[in-house]
Amino acid sequence: ELKVEQNPLFLSMQEGKNYTIYCNYSTTSDRLYWYRQDPGKSLESLFVLLSNGAVKQEGRLMASLDTKARLSTLHITAAVHDLSATYFCAVDPDPFQGAQKLVFGQGTRLTINP
Amino acid sequence: DAEITQSPRHKITETGRQVTLACHQTWNHNNMFWYRQDLGHGLRLIHYSYGVQDTNKGEVSDGYSVSRSNTEDLPLTLESAASSQTSVYFCASSEGLSGAGTDTQYFGPGTRLTVL
Numbered sequence: 001e002l003k004v005e006q007n008p009l010f011l012s013m014q015e016g017k018n019y020t021i022y023c024n025y026s027t028t029s030d031r032l033y034w035y036r037q038d039p040g041k042s043l044e045s046l047f048v049l050l051s052n053g054a055v056k057q058e059g060r061l062m063a064s065l066d067t068k069a070r071l072s073t074l075h076i077t078a079a080v081h082d083l084s085a086t087y088f089c090a091v092d093p094d095p096f097q098g099a100q101k102l103v104f105g106q107g108t109r110l111t112i113n114p
Numbered sequence: 115d116a117e118i119t120q121s122p123r124h125k126i127t128e129t130g131r132q133v134t135l136a137c138h139q140t141w142n143h144n145n146m147f148w149y150r151q152d153l154g155h156g157l158r159l160i161h162y163s164y165g166v167q168d169t170n171k172g173e174v175s176d177g178y179s180v181s182r183s184n185t186e187d188l189p190l191t192l193e194s195a196a197s198s199q200t201s202v203y204f205c206a207s208s209e210g211l212s213g214a215g216t217d218t219q220y221f222g223p224g225t226r227l228t229v230l
Binding site: 004033035041042043044045048088090100101102103104105106107 | 145147149154155156157158159162172173204206208217218219220221222223224
């Protein structure tokens with residue numbers, strides 16, 4: 001059974017600082033997704049990582065995937081208040097079938113203080 | 115603009131009642147999914163469908179059912195609501211390119227269900 005673990009679960013940081021959220025998963029997969037959720041809102045897709053070594057960047061967010069280590073990271077550069085949200089990673093346990101039966105991590109609640 | 119909608123957005127019901135949550139998408143996506151979100155668990159997959167007349171059980175399907183009679187809709191039914199089913203429910207859809215499994219899932223706004 002695939003397990004997906006994020007850490008930290010809660011993160012409070014100051015504007016302008018850099019930090020990384022980690023997503024570890026327990027079985028082989030090369031399909032990993034990152035989502036953002038604002039309080040009381042739906043999930044918004046951030047990145048889709050499709051192979052070992054994949055790196056995607058959008059603004060102050062950069063995501064990477066290491067399938068050998070079963071690890072993805074979401075790096076935040078020079079954080080701004082608008083990035084305060086909960087971030088989820090999700091892994092497809094059976095990517096070769098294209099099933100998209102995603103298994104989500106618990107989420108990381110990020111608070112960025114002025 | 116294409117979108118995915120859910121109704122109702124909030125629902126309070128009593129234990130033992132049957133409840134149906136609606137999900138409607140206008141993207142003409144093949145794949146549709148239902149998740150529940152609970153504190154400390156992230157999102158968990160309840161049921162999913164790859165097309166009309168196709169439905170499959172997910173990780174937490176007990177007490178839930180779905181049917182897919184057209185491309186646009188995947189209603190979720192709680193046959194006999196229980197307090198443990200109090201949660202926020204999200205519907206999602208994706209294009210479902212054959213065998214690709216790489217396309218993004220787009221999520222609806224969610225339905226907050228309380229079972230008393």
